[in-house]
Amino acid sequence: MRTALLIAGKDLRQRLRDRTLLMYALLLPLGLAFVFNLVFGGVGEETTFKVGVLDGDRGAVSAQFVDGVLRPVEESGAIALRTVQSRGEGEKLVEDGDLAALFVIPPGFTAAVGSGAETAIEVVGDADSPFGAQVARSIATSFTSQVTTVRLAVALVGGDPEDARRAVTSAEAVAVQDVAASDKQLDWSTYMAAGMAVFFLFFTVQFGVSGVLEERENGTLARLLAAPVSRTSVLAGKVLLSVFVGMASMVLLIVAMALLFGVQWGNLVGLGLVVLAGVLAATGVMAAVAAFARGHEQAGQWQAVLAITLGALGGSFFPVAQLGGVMSKLSLISPHYWFLRALSDLSGGASAVDVLPGVAALTGFTVVTGALAAYGWRKRVGA
Incomplete structure (x- = not known):
């Protein structure tokens, strides 16, 4: 484990120096959330x-x-x-x-x-x-x-x-019942903030799991494996980097969006479970893609296409599930949908127990894609 932590720390220092990680992890999601908040900030407010x-x-x-x-x-x-x-x-x-x-x-x-x-x-x-x-x-x-x-x-x-x-x-002509629109539904500012956070999460975590391909192309992977470093430690270090930067990014975005946009995230314990499950799911998906790509450049292209597709289906830009029909069914295959659905429950006053189904769905994505990644990387690292 100490070796894996050292590898993760080394990669983190390299990523921070080129500023790309900072852009995807913080600047882009905050910037787009700010723009969307300016444009659509009044949507969903009560109208008389x-x-x-x-x-x-x-x-x-x-x-x-x-x-x-x-x-x-x-x-x-x-x-x-x-x-x-x-x-x-x-x-x-x-x-x-x-x-x-x-x-x-x-x-x-x-x-x-x-x-x-x-x-x-x-x-x-x-x-x-x-x-x-x-x-x-x-x-x-x-x-x-x-x-x-x-x-x-x-x-x-x-x-x-x-x-x-x-x-x-x-007869009573009409019964007026006040049903708060926030129940089980994110207000528009919170929805866009959460959508941007989970959308760019998939781009953020790819820097860790794709690092193995970079190391292989640069020749440093062979030198690492020639040293007394196990293949498991190398892969664990890359995965740890993805999980760390994913969690750090989400925590910073949650705090920043709460301060800048007044976003109410709900139960903190439930929020922590959802965020952790979301980060692990994103890491698993991106690791599985990288495991079967021929090189770093191809992996980046595949990951970008998949991240955009899953983000669109899952509702990062628009609540696709509310369209009903086929689109409602397709949204279920996206981790983004389960992440945003759990946040909607929390926004409506749900407890940590109430969001466990969403957490379980995200964990399912992690298990399946993690198994695919492990199979692919076992061959990749040994090549």
């Missing part, structure tokens, strides 16, 4: 849409929509409600961008509900605020669907149409 309502009915059912649906939604912070006195006024506010959408309740709405006649709540949306308009349409659709359901239920039991009106006005 300004909407208006024109109650042309002023009946019991329209009052239930305004007071039983719109007011509770307004109290939740999703919308800011404004009452308008005429359709022209409301449409002018929508056209000027002062309202994202306008609800128009037609005259006779309550009577139509009671008699079973056809009626509707009209939504006038701002073309420049599609999300606000969609939110308004969803609210109106939810309420009118409930009205239709109540009317059909009353009709099936042979009730009077007036019973339908009373049922609509007495």
Whole structure:
């Protein structure tokens, strides 16, 4: 073990002198995280849409929509409600961008509900605020669907149409429940910071495991093996370097991102387990690639392609798993996915025990790729 540590220390000093390791381990992930934070920093923040309502009915059912649906939604912070006195006024506010959408309740709405006649709540949306308009349409659709359901239920039991009106006005029109978006989901700043950290981790650890190929091409590997140094010690030294620089990089990035971007990482014990498992998985993957490459240059190319591919599939740049379908399944083959998923759990308040499935998945990558690397390097070092 002492020999392996000496080899790892020697390689670390060499890597630090050429500054390349520092660039991949710290400067690039921090720089890109800063850029993404500037560009997408507002994504995912709570948004309040300004909407208006024109109650042309002023009946019991329209009052239930305004007071039983719109007011509770307004109290939740999703919308800011404004009452308008005429359709022209409301449409002018929508056209000027002062309202994202306008609800128009037609005259006779309550009577139509009671008699079973056809009626509707009209939504006038701002073309420049599609999300606000969609939110308004969803609210109106939810309420009118409930009205239709109540009317059909009353009709099936042979009730009077007036019973339908009373049922609509007495029923709870909407239930507003506050579900924090941070639960089981990283906020955008944290997501991009974590994505950049794990993406460049795979480039950082390659400096250790690829060192054997450099030593072989430079002729120093033969001299090492000619000395009283075992092949196991040489390989162990390279792997130790990868694990050390990977862990050092992740720790520095975690601290820096917490200070610079206010990232909340969650349970520290769980975070430590996830980071260690992620570093070992990255080391195993990069070691397996290097073990079967013909030379240092080819290994670097293969490792870069694989790191970018796994990073994209795993969601380092975008939560690919949320697309569903085939992409959701493909993301499971990437260590990046399991790393980011575990961090999402921690961000939602999970304990160290809760992230063990993610840690186990990352450990699985380590075992499989580590076995492949051991098989390939046994032949490589003996060549």
